[in-house]
Amino acid sequence: MLRTRVIFGILMAAGIGGLLLLDLHLQRRYDIAWAPAYFCVIALATVLAVHELALLLRQAGCRIHEPLVMAASLALHGSVLAAQLRGGEAVVWHIGAVALTPAMAAMVGLVVLALVVETVRGWQHGADSAALGRLGGDLLAFAYIGLLGLSLTALRVMESLNGVYALLVTVAVIKSSDIGGYLFGRAFGRRKLVPQLSPKKTVEGLIGGFLLAMIVSLAAGRWLLGLAWWQLVVFALAVTPMAVLGDLAESLMKRAAGIKDSGSGIPGFGGVLDVLDSILLAAPAAYGILVLFACGR
Structure with a gap:
């Protein structure tokens, strides 16, 4: 298990890192600034994550409108792609005194279309007590995969x-927290952290994850971003707890659905959602912190 996890972890890191560096090369060499490799990866990850979450929710008795959630989530990333093609100018529609952003439009569109689908279903087959669950599941899936993933x-x-x-x-800081927690937990784990949600997580693993995330933040952040040491300490302290919460949040959903993994497509890890869980909650915190530090330069 550990060997498989290490091998596929390295392969995933190398593949995704290589695609990001390919985008950087295209930008510098050919002035292609709209990140084609990244948008292909995030589109595929979004579709797979929504599909896995839909299966998870189905196990818990809630069937969402999967194609609608996929379309709305992809529209968020598509709006940023459109802005990049326009030279970085943000897409905003002004309707009278209201400024409508793509995120707002995607959410409104999802709600309206889901209500239309449920209304037609009710018209044809009668009122369904599960309709409210489906509508609520749509919003959860869109917020969890679409809005958080937009970070x-x-x-x-x-x-x-x-x-x-x-x-x-x-991503390096978030995943080093996961790796540190896993390795330290296996080697030194004695005290359970949250056994009701994740029986294998330990206090020792949590400390190890914090330490490794801090080291990676100081090393990679200084080298690649040129931030001060104290900024990188703050960055790690802000991001790492959210990564742990993201992992626990997915564990909560999986336990509620009675399943161990969100999927089986990635040997040693489970599904795409099992890889993204810590990232989805930590990425918004990372973005907010980096924006603050960049503004202070």
Whole structure:
């Protein structure tokens, strides 16, 4: 198990890191600034994550409108892609006194279409007590995968800091927290952290994850982003707890659904959602911290 996890972890890190560096090469060599490799990866990850979450929710008795959630989530990243193609100018629609952003439009569109689908279903087959669960599940899936995942794209297109490096450092710190927690927990774990949600997580693993995340933040952040040591300490202290919470949040959903992994497509890890769980909650914190530090330069 450990060997498989290490091998596929290295392969994933090398593959994703290579694609991000390919985007950087295309930008510098050919002035292609809209990150084609990244958007292909995030689109695929979004579709797979929504599908896995839909299966998880189905196990818990809630069937969401999966294609609608996928479309709304992809529209968020597509709006950033459109902005990049326009030279970085944000897409905002002004309707009278209201400024409508793509995120707002995607959420409104999802709600309206889901209500239409449920209304037609009710018209044809009668009122269904599960309709409210489906509508609520749609919003949960969109917020969890779409809105939280949008922070990754926001990191990638940062201009005040190098977007590729900002994303690489963020993912490296988050995943080093996961790796440190896993390795320290296996080697020294004695006291359970939250056995009701994740029986294998330990206090010793939590401390090890913090330490490794701090080391990676100081090393990679200084080298790639040029931030001060105290900024990188703050960055690690802000991001690491959110990564742990992200992992526990997915554990909560999996336990509620009565399953161990969100999928089986990635040997040693489970599904795409099992890889993204810590990232989804930690990426917004990382983006907020880096924006603050960039503004203070």
